Amino acid sequence: ELKALAQANATATVDILICPPATLLHRAAEVAGDSAVSVGGQDCHAATSGAHTGDLSVDMLKDAGAKSVILGHSERRTDHGEGDAMVRTKAEVAIAAGLTAVVCLGESLEQREAGETLDVIGAQLQGSVPDGCTGETLVVAYEPIWAIGTGKVPTLGQIGEVHTFLRGRLVERFGEETGSAVRLLYGGSVKAANANDIFAVEDVDGALVGGASLKAADFAPIIAALSDS
Numbered sequence: 001e002l003k004a005l006a007q008a009n010a011t012a013t014v015d016i017l018i019c020p021p022a023t024l025l026h027r028a029a030e031v032a033g034d035s036a037v038s039v040g041g042q043d044c045h046a047a048t049s050g051a052h053t054g055d056l057s058v059d060m061l062k063d064a065g066a067k068s069v070i071l072g073h074s075e076r077r078t079d080h081g082e083g084d085a086m087v088r089t090k091a092e093v094a095i096a097a098g099l100t101a102v103v104c105l106g107e108s109l110e111q112r113e114a115g116e117t118l119d120v121i122g123a124q125l126q127g128s129v130p131d132g133c134t135g136e137t138l139v140v141a142y143e144p145i146w147a148i149g150t151g152k153v154p155t156l157g158q159i160g161e162v163h164t165f166l167r168g169r170l171v172e173r174f175g176e177e178t179g180s181a182v183r184l185l186y187g188g189s190v191k192a193a194n195a196n197d198i199f200a201v202e203d204v205d206g207a208l209v210g211g212a213s214l215k216a217a218d219f220a221p222i223i224a225a226l227s228d229s
């Protein structure tokens with residue numbers, strides 16, 4: 001699947017990042033070669049070195065060919081109790097090593113129903129994103145937990161509200177130029193059928209795709225929708 005994707009996107013004009021399980025990272029980097037597809041990790045350890053059996057350091061990820069690393073995915077936050085401070089430390093370490101940090105945040109259904117979405121997102125952004133980021137070193141992915149793998153997608157208005165809010169906070173913190181350059185991805189049940197509409201929402205710069213990225217034939221129309229947007 002990756003080979004097909006890389007061949008079809010030898011010279012794509014959008015950035016395509018595949019973050020496979022760590023066991024496949026090295027092979028994936030080889031298959032992606034010098035196509036427009038780059039590969040990244042799904043997590044890293046917060047320490048650059050030391051004895052941390054079973055964990056992967058940023059240097060190990062880089063050695064395997066990673067250019068980026070996803071940090072603070074809701075499953076890491078839930079399964080491994082990672083809080084904003086931990087995600088921030090990991091992002092600092094990753095960026096210092098030359099990787100792009102893809103920092104994920106998002107509210108639970110309970111938080112959304114309680115009207116807490118923007119408070120939760122604002123606190124996660126402030127707590128998880130290190131100082132000194134640039135449009136090259138930081139990508140932020142908004143992933144409502146209740147939309148991941150469920151087929152449920154927020155309304156376009158709900159996505160727009162969060163992305164505009166995130167953009168405002170980034171501009172406040174990093175200034176107009178950097179705040180506007182940080183790419184904001186939407187993630188959660190993105191597929192070919194909804195990609196065009198989602199990419200048309202203001203301040204949505206791309207997507208973090210799970211299920212629909214597993215087959216090149218499902219992923220290709222999403223890439224095409226972004227290229228056309």
Ligand SMILES: O=C(CO)COP(=O)(O)O
Nearest residue numbers: 148149188189209210211
């Ligand atoms: O975050 C995601 C995968 O980890 C998004 O997954 P889905 O696109 O399958 O909802």
